[in-house]
Amino acid sequence: xxxxxxxxxxxIEPYWNWLPTLIQDVIIVVxxxxxxxxxxxxxxxxxxxxxxxxxxxxxxxxxxxxxxxWGLFQPFADxxxxxxxxxxxxxxxxxxxxxxxxxxSISPALAAWAVVPLFPDFAIADVDAGLLYVxxxxxxxxxxxxxxxxxxxxxxxxxxxMRSAAQIVSYEIAMGFALVGVLMAGGSLNLGxxxxxxxxxxxxxxxxxxxxxxxxxxxxxxxxxxxAPFDVAEGESEIVAGFHVEYSGVAFAIFFLAEYANMILxxxxxxxMFCGGWDSPFSGIAALxxxxxxxxxxHWLCIKVAFFLFCFLWLRATFPRYRYDQIxxxxxxxxxxxxxxxxxxxxxxxxxxxxxxxx
Amino acid sequence: MLYGYLPVLIFLxxxxxxxxxxxxxxxxxxxxxxxxxxxxxxxxxFEPFEDSRIKFDVRYYLVxxxxxxxxxxxxxxxxxxxxxxxxxxxxxxxxxxxxxVLVVGFVYEWKKGALEWD
Numbered sequence: 001x002x003x004x005x006x007x008x009x010x011x012i013e014p015y016w017n018w019l020p021t022l023i024q025d026v027i028i029v030v031x032x033x034x035x036x037x038x039x040x041x042x043x044x045x046x047x048x049x050x051x052x053x054x055x056x057x058x059x060x061x062x063x064x065x066x067x068x069x070w071g072l073f074q075p076f077a078d079x080x081x082x083x084x085x086x087x088x089x090x091x092x093x094x095x096x097x098x099x100x101x102x103x104x105s106i107s108p109a110l111a112a113w114a115v116v117p118l119f120p121d122f123a124i125a126d127v128d129a130g131l132l133y134v135x136x137x138x139x140x141x142x143x144x145x146x147x148x149x150x151x152x153x154x155x156x157x158x159x160x161x162m163r164s165a166a167q168i169v170s171y172e173i174a175m176g177f178a179l180v181g182v183l184m185a186g187g188s189l190n191l192g193x194x195x196x197x198x199x200x201x202x203x204x205x206x207x208x209x210x211x212x213x214x215x216x217x218x219x220x221x222x223x224x225x226x227x228a229p230f231d232v233a234e235g236e237s238e239i240v241a242g243f244h245v246e247y248s249g250v251a252f253a254i255f256f257l258a259e260y261a262n263m264i265l266x267x268x269x270x271x272x273m274f275c276g277g278w279d280s281p282f283s284g285i286a287a288l289x290x291x292x293x294x295x296x297x298x299h300w301l302c303i304k305v306a307f308f309l310f311c312f313l314w315l316r317a318t319f320p321r322y323r324y325d326q327i328x329x330x331x332x333x334x335x336x337x338x339x340x341x342x343x344x345x346x347x348x349x350x351x352x353x354x355x356x357x358x359x
Numbered sequence: 360m361l362y363g364y365l366p367v368l369i370f371l372x373x374x375x376x377x378x379x380x381x382x383x384x385x386x387x388x389x390x391x392x393x394x395x396x397x398x399x400x401x402x403x404x405f406e407p408f409e410d411s412r413i414k415f416d417v418r419y420y421l422v423x424x425x426x427x428x429x430x431x432x433x434x435x436x437x438x439x440x441x442x443x444x445x446x447x448x449x450x451x452x453x454x455x456x457x458x459x460v461l462v463v464g465f466v467y468e469w470k471k472g473a474l475e476w477d
Contacts, residue, residue: 250385
């Protein structure tokens with residue numbers, strides 16, 4: 001295998017060296033992004049499958065089991081079906097905005113992955129303003145919702161968009177305050193450094209110091225992605241499907257893709273900021289030294305992300321839908337006060353020199 | 360210095376391109392025949408009986424305004440939190456005063472009922 005790669009490289013190398021540095025860098029980055037995107041999209045596909053399977057099992061059903069062995073090809077069947085369906089643009093809709101809206105929801109959900117540290121000392125873009133970039137991109141998602149609801153020019157879509165937008169911005173604040181707490185502990189906007197601050201044998205994951213913020217962040221993440229039990233924006237029993245009621249075929253599929261990509265992103269960010277990202281929970285245990293269990297790496301990030309994704313599905317299978325006023329009360333009257341109080345506590349602890357922020 | 364952000368730009372470009380390709384694929388392969396009934400806005404099988412640009416609850420607007428204030432607050436807190444160990448006790452107390460002012464405003468709007476939804 002290495003022989004083949006070496007001989008291929010010998011052919012390519014002269015051309016490679018002839019390229020300007022900028023082009024070389026662009027090619028390297030594209031070669032890094034492509035597998036990551038393929039993996040994310042496969043994860044989205046299989047997340048929809050697992051959602052149906054897990055909820056099925058929790059409700060004592062079998063779940064999808066017809067397409068391929070154990071139903072494993074179900075996501076592909078769904079994708080092909082959705083691509084082959086007609087995309088209907090309603091008569092009264094603003095055609096341009098109607099088609100732009102799905103793009104506005106999928107692009108931020110995928111592009112935020114650029115700064116997520118995947119394994120020690122590596123992120124596709126190891127930039128210093130990583131957390132700021134994440135905050136900016138997760139906020140952009142609300143434009144997709146508002147524009148979709150407005151451009152459709154239908155009452156259900158409009159109501160769904162208003163609800164969804166108000167809910168997203170409310171929980172955005174609690175999320176932002178939780179991020180401030182992480183910043184105080186990590187002392188850097190660079191996500192790689194935030195993970196590095198949690199890594200190591202002493203296992204000082206921010207989860208321990210910032211437990212209330214961790215809970216607030218994850219639940220806000222569930223509300224932010226409009227997932228059950230916070231899915232009044234879709235509310236299939238009252239406003240049909242909310243902002244994407246008139247979307248069909250692939251335009252609907254893109255919204256669906258964006259929702260699931262956002263779930264995976266929130267799970268990844270929760271792992272990175274509160275649970276040590278690629279750090280191993282067993283590092284520092286002498287008996288395990290040198291094994292896969294103690295070494296930090298991509299596998300630990302994947303395990304943590306998978307766990308949080310399971311929590312998303314678990315919540316959906318367990319809780320009935322919140323009423324809208326309850327959602328707003330939880331966001332404004334519980335989460336925001338909790339985060340503000342915790343920031344005060346962190347400040348106080350920093351003053352007396354206790355905790356990870358005292359260094 | 361900004362060169363490190365090149366991958367971010369490329370990633371954004373690829374993410375947008377992926378969406379465009381998917382959408383184009385659907386529009387090309389989807390096909391289908393349009394007719395007047397299919398293109399009318401969905402309203403549970405009835406003819407839509409008024410314009411969909413309807414009045415909406417002012418509270419949505421209020422939430423948006425409150426959001427701007429708090430989001431600005433978070434934007435102020437970000438640089439402060441990053442440089443926490445550089446600014447020492449003075450910085451922490453100064454921010455505590457600033458946050459207290461914000462909390463007073465928050466309590467006021469709470470008591471005024473701006474956060475009620477029923």
